[in-house]
Amino acid sequence: MSAAKKRLLFTSARMPFAVDEIHKLGDEMGHYVVATDTFRESPGLHSAGVNQGYLTAPPTQEPDNFVRDVIGAVQAQDIDWVLPCFEEVFYLAKNRELIEKSAPDTTLFWPSLDALTEVNDKTTFADLCERLDLPVAETVVCTTSEEFVAATQKWEHWFARASFGRGGLDIITNYGPLAGETAVEDITPTDDDPWLVQEFLVGQDRCSWSICHEGEVVLHSCYHHPLAIDDRGGIVFESVDSPESLAAVQKIAKELNWTGQISMDYLATEDGTHYMVECNPRPTAGCTIATAEELDTALFNPDGLVVVPGGRKKMIKAAVLRDALLHPTRAKSDFAAAKGAKGVYDQRKDHMPLIYSALSLRHVLAYRKAAGKEASKELLVAAQFFDILYDGSPLN
Template sequence: MQRSTTSGPRVLATTSRMPFAVDEIHKLGEAGVDVTAADTFSASPGSHSRGARRHVEVPAPTQRTEDFIAAIVDTLDRYEITWLLPMFEEVFYLAAHRDRLAADRPDLELFFPPFETLAKVHDKVTFAEMCRDLGLPVAESITATSDAQLADAVAHWSSWFARAAFGRGGLDVITNAGPLAGETALDEIHPTPDDPWLVQEYLSGVDRCSWSVVHHGEVVLHSCYEHPLAIDNRGGIVFESVDSPESLETAQLIARELNWHGQISFDYLKTDDGVHHMVECNARPTAGCTVATSDEFATALFDPGELVVVPAGRKKAIKAAVLRDVLKHPSHLRPNVRASRGATGVYDQHRDHLPLLYSALSLQHVLHYRKELGIDRNKREELMAAQFFDVSWDGSAIV
């Protein structure tokens, strides 16, 4: 067992590849916290942040759950971890084995809710039902569990939008309106009872997202943001904080209803009348953490006091993704420059530039993804899917 040289929290941050993981690891390091970063491959960008005192490589939770949990248990003990901080959907595998993680570790803080609570908000169908029960605005929707039901559902509206109940990251969506219209053919989608699709009326508006740190049902740190620039009309790559009392009220309502403990994020569609329609919940951090300061984040985790709301006007960018978009679409140069003006980097922070280098080196993970799924090199591929194929949860039973 490695003895820590610090008397404060000792954090294990899992799935360190994600941009928000890079950011949170950096922030915790700035705050002087002992951080161990973990991921399924050694080139994970967050594992090479100056914020991480060490990093470990663990088996893939999606494909090798038992080996993953065993590696986490070993890491908890080896480095005397006192805080387990999941960054992506590995949280479901950790939560499913919560008792095993907590056994004989009275000082370990598991900063995530029980599995049943996580699953309720992760499933878009049950999340929408919960929001309606709480009186929150949600677009009218129909759940499809067969090809016939899907055909009937999309015929219900002239403009519609459909999403897999367990899809994430802007993937597994189909619509006949907006910038993504026609990207996927309807006959490519085959819902089942185990893999249902939620079909909703297409609403026009502005995408907004929020992120919160919550302790036992009380939000202690909150940000709401928009993304002036998105990659392939899906995930945001520039993030700017905005004022949104509506998002704070929603986060607090759901956090109290579920007695949430951990990080939680929501997506909204803000229509012209100002209504924030609920879209989905991510039971983990998202880019909203990037617009908080290191002190705000560390205080919210380890010494929470009064509620802190991130003010409007802070801006962050994944600069490599902005550059990639310009190289892929030269006509995007001017709008991309405007959208990212004034933003500081997520992967290239002050005195912490290795994550940017490893964001390029970690492309080997994309090759692993192609090999794992047997995808032809010339086939068009979602970059985001390569990011989470080994740390995602599709609603199937976890053993």
């Protein structure tokens, strides 16, 4: 447990893992928490763990104004630590020197921009894994439509992803529950927006989340999704024992001298091999199955490695109910998958984030207007982070 209470600033407070960390560090551990986001209904702004909320410019659309807003909040609130919770970390990392100059005594808990970009791009991430002798499915990188079509003919069953896609979006496959949702001819890779095509491997999706200091992993959790939303992002999270995932993160963290939170996706096959899928250089749902004490110690007073044991369970309750209502035939299996799980947005004596998770659906309308999209299966997922996303474009 940290000896002194700290003044913390969280960005992208809408995300479920941000809500979780805010509750644990603010409400349970008693740190002073400032939360920021781009819209007032962001669930994390309304947690009992928040002492002060700020609205910022959207980092994706207005990166300079976003960084300026964050610096203003850091200075006004005398912040000790800044903890980014989504891909706004790229815009912060790009402006690290400016932030350090403006707040020299503040800990900026993220790695270098070079490290971030190497793992965020699925192409360079695959290269990194091969260099470190970590298993990766055979991959074809495509930068033209012709290359993409040819790659999909290499295997009987294949799976393809945009190099900078996130949240289960920008994927296409000819096998499994998502097969046929998108036509091959609709995918148009470019040099700036390549796609990866891989052989479809059968196994269980697994994810991990870790906290690292200067290349050393001090807290690690691995989990799977007993239930996912629209066959994409998980909405029930259960920790599992996975020494393979820990070993992989330790290799990558050491190679990149990683400081910050880091998350991985894997495909665990029947023989126990954990094929590397992608890296999210930020927190993910794995933090929800760590305790407040584990999180607090790992951040502020690390003392060796702590691994979250298997069998812990959390859920996004509203999403579970939504899935059961939209698909009544799945209701029984949905509730079975969620049995024993505690809520992420509805913590003990901290229920306002759950209410605002419903009110924040207004953000879907903002996404539809900004993107010029009609309602679609991907709308709810995409709307969650359209204005805090980094798409690999050059950072000016």
